[in-house]
Every structure is written in C-alpha cells, then in structure tokens.
Amino acid sequence: MAIVLGPNQYGKAENRVVRIVRDTPRHEIHDLNVSTALRGDFAAAHTDGDQSRVLPTDTQKNTAFAFAKKHGVTSPEDYALALARRLVEATPAATGAAVLVEQYAWDRIMVDGTGHDHAFVRRGGEVRTTEVDLSAEAAHVTSGLKDLVVLKSTGSEFKGFLRDDYTTLPEADDRILATSLTARWRYADRGRVDWNSAYDDVRALLLATFATTYSRALQETLYAMGRTVLEAHGEIAEIAFTAPNKHHFLVDLAPFGLDNPGEVFIAADRPYGLIEATVTRDDDA
Amino acid sequence: MAIVLGPNQYGKAENRVVRIVRDTPRHEIHDLNVSTALRGDFAAAHTDGDQSRVLPTDTQKNTAFAFAKKHGVTSPEDYALALARRLVEATPAATGAAVLVEQYAWDRIMVDGTGHDHAFVRRGGEVRTTEVDLSAEAAHVTSGLKDLVVLKSTGSEFKGFLRDDYTTLPEADDRILATSLTARWRYADRGRVDWNSAYDDVRALLLATFATTYSRALQETLYAMGRTVLEAHGEIAEIAFTAPNKHHFLVDLAPFGLDNPGEVFIAADRPYGLIEATVTRDDDA
Amino acid sequence: MAIVLGPNQYGKAENRVVRIVRDTPRHEIHDLNVSTALRGDFAAAHTDGDQSRVLPTDTQKNTAFAFAKKHGVTSPEDYALALARRLVEATPAATGAAVLVEQYAWDRIMVDGTGHDHAFVRRGGEVRTTEVDLSAEAAHVTSGLKDLVVLKSTGSEFKGFLRDDYTTLPEADDRILATSLTARWRYADRGRVDWNSAYDDVRALLLATFATTYSRALQETLYAMGRTVLEAHGEIAEIAFTAPNKHHFLVDLAPFGLDNPGEVFIAADRPYGLIEATVTRDDDA
C-alpha cells in the first residue's frame, strides 16, 4: 500500500479583529476572534514543498481584517460568509473554506442612567459563535454559543438509573443542576434568517426552557431545550449540545452539629459528567 | 549567621463554597472561592515536624463550609471577618489570619419577563473580591474587583512623552484605551460600611469616571478613578489599581486601497503595558 | 418533519487517576487523565427522563479507579481497552464506548547520580494520549501525543506562494519554524503491538524527521514526519497532525543601529497559522 496524503486544511487561527463603527458620535464595537481554513488540492505543498497554489495564512489574516472594513460586521454570520467566499475565490486550488467566528459582547457603560457613546464594559458570560462551511455545493451556517453557565438550585433529580458492581451513587431527589453549555445550531435555510434576532431568540429559549423544565437528568433537559428551539425555528435543521455536568456536592455538616438541607455545596472541578446530544428532524416522519 | 525560619503562613486555598438560600421558594445564590491562611508561631512544624500547634488546612476548609451555613453570606466581607475570627480563636499559636474571597455573580434567568425563582445564569464579567486581614491589633478589610474589562473607542491620546535612542513610538491623538482592571480599596472605618452597597457604588464610580475622563495616559485615568472614589467614600482609606494596557493596534489597510480612520484594530495579547498606581490620603495635608 | 434525538453519548470526563506500583521499594507512578463515554440506545433518558438503561457517570468514574487496581496500567492503551470493554459489558443498551487517556510523564529525582526509589519530578513537555473506540464490530486504538513543542532555528523557508490583492508577506529564505505538535496515529493491527515501545519509537521518529528535514513549509515537514512513521510501522494505518505555526517574527533593530541576522525574534501568540494534515495508506496502490 502506498503512503498518500489524506484529509488536510490550513489557515490562520484566532485573528482578534476589533471593528469600531464610528459613523456617528455613538460608536459601536464588534469584537471578534476569527479563524479561517482552506481545503482543496494542496498536495504539492505537502509532498514537494511547492507553495504555488497556497494562499498564505498571512494573506488570510489580511483579508479577515480588510473585510471588517470593506464588508463590515453587521453579524458574525454575514461577515463569515463574505470572508469564506473571498478566500475560495482567491485560491483556485481551494474546494472549500471554513470560517469560525467568536464574538465577545460589550455593554455601554452607564453614566447618569444613560449608555455612554464610546465607553464600553465587556459583558462576560457566554460567547456567540458561528461556523461557516463553504463548498462548491453549499454554504452551511452553524451558529451557537459557548460558556453559557446556568444553574438550578432545585427542580432536578437523578434516580432509577442502572446499577452494577461499581455503582455507589445514591439516588437524588433534589440536587443542583449546573452546566457550562455549548450549543450549535445549523440553519437549513439561510435565505430568510435575521442572524442577530435569531441568535437572541434561541438564547432566550434555551435559558427559559432550562429554567422551567423539571429535570430527571441533564439528558432530558438538553432534549427539551433542543425541541423547543426546533419547534420555534423552522429555519434550524438541528441543534447539538455539549454540556459538562458541573457537579455541586452537598457538604456533610453533620459532624459539626449542623444540618444541610440543600444549602451548602462544594463546586467540584474534575471529574465531571459530560453529556453530548443532538436534536434533529426526521425527514421521513 | 544561623539559619532560621523567616515569615511563613499556611492555609487552604480555593474552597469553592456555594451557598443556596432557600428559606422561601425564591432562592438566592452566593458563589464563592475562599482562601484562608494562618500566621503565628508555627516554627516547630517547620524545624521539628511537630504539628501540635497546627490547625490542619483540612479543618480550615471544613470551617469555611460550616460558616457558610452557621454564619451565612450576607456579604463576602462579613463572612470573611467571621471566618477569620474563628480560625484565630481556634488556633492558640496564631497571631493573625488572612481570608480572601472571590464572589461570582449570577443573574436570575428571565422567563416571560420575570426573573425565575431558582434558575440562574452566571453573569460573567468582573469578579468581586475581599481580603480580610485579622491580627490582635486590627481587622483590615480590603475589597475590590478584578477582570473588569473596559474600553474607550475614542477620547484617549498619548503624546509628549520622553524619547531616547530606543523610542520609535509615534504620538497618538486618538487611540483605543482598554484595560482589564483590578482595583482594591481598603476601608479605614469598618463600623459604618454597608458592604454590598459600597461595592456597587464604587464599581459604578469607577466605570463612570473611566467613561467620562479624557485620557492623556492610562495613569491619568486611573488617578481620576481613584480620586473620585476617595472623594465620595470617606470610609475608604486608599485604592490601588493594577491595569494592563490591552493594546489595540490600528491595522494598516492602505496596501489594500482602504483607509482606516480608527475603525479596524487588532487586539494584541503580549506584551502589554502594565500600570500600577495607588491613590491615598495624605494625613498631613 | 418530526423532531427526534440525533447522535448522543455521555460519560465522565477527566478522572485524574494516579496509580502507584509499590510491589517493591522501587515504586512506579502512572499519572492519568481518563475520560469515558457510552453510546447506544439511551433515547428514553432524553425523551422521557427514564434512567433505567443509564449507567451513571459516577459509576464510570468508580470503574476507572477500580480498574487501575484490578487491571493495572501497564500502558494507557491496554488500560483503556479493558475499561472500555467493562463499560460496554455493564451497560446492555450500549453499542459502543470511547475511552480517552492522557498520560503525564514523571522522572525519578536524581540523588547522587541515581534515580530515587519513590521521589519523582514531573517531566513536563508533551502529553501521551490514547483513544480507544470500542463497538460490536471492532476496537480502534488511536494513540498520540500533544503539546510537543519543537523549533528549528534555521533550515526553513517559505516562498513561491500564491499572491492576491491582500498578500503583503515577503518571501522568507531562512526563518524559525516552530510548532506545538499534536499527532494521532491509528493502529490497524492491535494484535502485535508493544504499546510503550511503539510510542517511544514514533515520538523519536517524529522528532528526528522534524530536525533533519529541510522545510519549504510546515505542510512539507508534517508530511515527511507522517511518511517516516508509516514506513517504519506497518501496524499503523494512518497518522493525523494538528500543528499551529508558532510564529517567531524577526525584530527590526535597524532603528537602533543594530543588524539582526536571524538572532532576535519576538514569539507571537495570536493569530497563528494552523496546519492540519493526515498521512495515510492507499489501499488501491
């Protein structure tokens, strides 16, 4: 069997693009972390060191910054689509491009009850994400969020599970449920999407469903969140979750003469449960 | 010259104490990272391995969790003072204790326009801190915040600076000013402080002053922030800042036929300017 | 279209298993980070909150620690295979399991020229990895390393690349080439593999090939490394690389009257080139 080149791609990762919109005295800020990658017929670069088909990663970086000016950043999705198209057009050997964007949110600083024109404080919390995958056939947009840390202080149980010789876990009637959520939803139909309002709405649906769903396991909560999103957003084809179960263990205070009815917990680091689930549509149904 | 033990202390760091207040169906959450340390005459533990005067760090941990129940967490300052007193009382050889608390903020999840009773989303952004230092003579409380990331997209210059043979920096009339602020303010008078409202007010003053001060250097901005806080809060003796200058460099888009009047920046990681300054009161003035 | 559950799995991540072998006074240490995941028919847990088929992640954790005793850790691959088999056997609904192991290396502390019996210093540098994927059909073992940071101070160029309107990069005749390598190689034939010696040999081949290959691009270097490994190890089916190009930029010292013939560089953080490539075997060749 001959030794050959398999799947490969290359690009520039983590371009920290900050775009200030200053057409009026009331500035806006778009704070992005942009990664690009090209795939296609780049075999000669690997096997012969021939770079003649390779658009340098430095050029990909330049394009990411130039497009923040030339095309603008009305939404990360729109910007990523334009950037992906440009990179493929500029690279004859490319059959596709992937552009990943993280967006960090900022709030205006409040002064005397009003948001300031050009002073901002970083919001923290979750990061908005998008991944554009462009090929000759299609442009897929998968948007999402990560690091959305949520917690319920009641309304969560875990019981009736399978037991084997290594099972010591007691059943829990009332526990803390907490996770640092990553969600990624793929748009089926790009034509009619208002990227920013769709993001805001999906985020709100995820949070509200987490809050109001009685949880018999993190799996059940994730599925409910996904179903709610798909029911409300016909333009979304599927949604995938990665959810570390951030364990909060009840501390035994009995040795100190204190009871602890769900009041004092230790937040644990490692290990953690890791639940991954996709909610999708059944074409045959 | 004999070899002797010098300054020393020991304790338990980063106890992740989570306290749920569930006296009513509307729960509250206090999410803390607690570190304790004892100092005093612990020489025998070092020189002879004699632990008879040493309250174990495991016990310090237990006390931190037990006090979250027994004493409660109305504020990190109040909790830290109680914990420090207990640790010193329990350890005859101790001459002092230091308790550091970080507090992570959570918001209620909004459901139909109302904050949910027992579901929360971590706010992100800055971390509230306090450091209590207790000795036989006094209890010092130094509160603060860290990781408060702020940015001004205009209203900042840097010029007229000293030049030498290694100076290449051009003067800047209009630049981005950004920092990830750490501030620590020491209370002179603990008797009359409402810890939570003091924190909220200092944070608001820091942000508003950052926003509204024209900046000829980060040093000037920090000093203005400190002065504002001391003027408004007679109970605060001094305030110290650590402020990395998070550089945002204007990207040269001229090679691509684009101008860039303060619109597209690259956010740099390292190196960064690091400005440290204290604003205090002059007893003689 | 109905809304249905898509791909899903669950497990316990980052169990920090430390196994001391103390059958003789000369101890050995195996320091692991173990993550497990089960997949199969767990739909009821998601859709109905029914946990009766779910082996808790807590049980998976217990099994990981118990197997460090019961089965031992002669190699991470061998341990992961045994653990994966147990988890699938214990869970009737499971159709497969994935076990990921990171191993941290320790050296004996040298005392008077001899390695100590029971005192160790962590080596740092790269982390050894393995991923076992067990299903009814097969057990795939993909071993590797990550965080192997390598650098060549000469013997690297980058020129002759594609140029477009956004290309400003000058050609480089002699540059620093550096990366933090992740490599993962899949074994085709598990029957005859000595996991530990195979790991040592692949690591040595990767390093030696990196050192001795003149590089016209990181792509060329990666391909050469992969080819060398596949040529020497018939039991390896393919090898995949993820290699951030850790840029070292030559500093312009001319303003200070100093030349800089490849002597002083600034190591940059972000952005970075990111090269991904797989070297495999062509079954048809």
Added chain:
Amino acid sequence: MAIVLGPNQYGKAENRVVRIVRDTPRHEIHDLNVSTALRGDFAAAHTDGDQSRVLPTDTQKNTAFAFAKKHGVTSPEDYALALARRLVEATPAATGAAVLVEQYAWDRIMVDGTGHDHAFVRRGGEVRTTEVDLSAEAAHVTSGLKDLVVLKSTGSEFKGFLRDDYTTLPEADDRILATSLTARWRYADRGRVDWNSAYDDVRALLLATFATTYSRALQETLYAMGRTVLEAHGEIAEIAFTAPNKHHFLVDLAPFGLDNPGEVFIAADRPYGLIEATVTRDDDA
C-alpha cells in the same frame, strides 16, 4: 486629608524575547519572557496627564529586544541587570527599575544519539526565573524557579496536629506528598556568582532534599530544603517557598471488593493546602 498619589510603577510586561546564538552552525536558544517596570517621580503623568518624564512602555519593549542583541543573554540575571541599568539611565525621573525574566528551557533534538545543531524540543517542567530590583542604593537579584512539580509516593506522614470542633481529618501514616514548587532565593553577594551554575546547583539541592527528607508535614520539607540551600550557598541570603499541597486522596475501593494499600489515588484540583515559608539568616546569631 488631601487625596494624593501613592506608590506607583509602570512598564511593559511579558515581552517574549527569543535569542538565537548562531555564531557557529551549532545554534543556541535563549527563550525569555521579560517584564520591566520603572518607579520614581511620575506624579505629573497621573495628576496632570503630563508624559514628559515618562519613557513609554513601547520604548521599554524596544530596549528589551535590542539588549538581547547588544548585550546578549549569557544568563537571565546578567541580561536583566543590564536592562535595568539602561532603563534607569534613560529615565531621569526614575529612582528604580524592576526587571523580571522567565526562561523556558529547550533540549536539542536527538538524532542518531547526538543532539542536533539547530533543532530543539521544549523541555517543559519548571520555569527558571529572576527578578532584578535596581535602585540608587543597590541592585538586588532574586532568582528562582516555578512549576517544579514533585511527588513522593511514600515517606510522608501527617499526624499529631491540633484538633478543634471542625476537625475531621484522620491522621496519615503514609501518604503521597506532592507540590508544584515556587522557590525564590535572594543573592546577598552578586560579585562572585556564576548565575547558571548556581541555578543548576540550587535546583539539584532542592530536588535531592525533597527526595531524601522524611516528611512530617510539607512545612518541614520546605524548611529542610531551604536550610540545605543556605548551608551550601553562602552567597544566598534567604530563600522563600510557595508550595501548594497537591492533594492525592486514596480512593476507597472496598465497595468493589478491592483493597487499596496506597496504590490508587485521585489527584484533586481544588481546594489545596498552600504553604508559604521563608528560610533566612539571623544576623545576630
């Protein structure tokens, strides 16, 4: 009481200086992270925004890179001393400077049993550090290391400690002792020090003493390590340690019918004991 400026300093942090010595085909690499700070009379910069006395942090950065060429990096201490002197000389308002250097070690890649001329692999493990503090009166050099992770699998106990109402810890006859050591030693006499050989020797003494000292507490081990260093190195005035007690808890395998005589541990993240101790010389003794 008037509001006034208190202690302050400013500089450029984390300049990633990489110096290649290529005078011969056998290259050497010095990989540094350099932070500088100036202190003195910079009040006008804070109170009036007057930068005329302020040498920009950008200039400090330029100087750090230029001195890697002009002065060279035979040792981090020697380089830091030269850089500190230059910065104070260039800044009339400065009364002192602090220069911190971290050095990352690289090994030559082995090819056919020989270290390669210009290909290196980063060693990992501990980072070598130095802090030079220069004032009109003196130049203090405090060198050290951090992230030196060491572990003893036996030869460590912890018993006979103080107990109170919150003490639940059982006594331990045989436990794992592990820490990630930070050590900083201040040189009393700079005149006769060979910085590199001193570093190597202190590191070796710390490791050997850790290995060979029976430990009745981490405090005792640290003190023994410090005493050994001071006894062997008359040029060192004192040594300070920061040592997190990286807990390894014995896992209870009894529920699974397995005994666990010191063989299987879980390495915990947080909380951790934190022991800080200084060993010094008594001038009066």
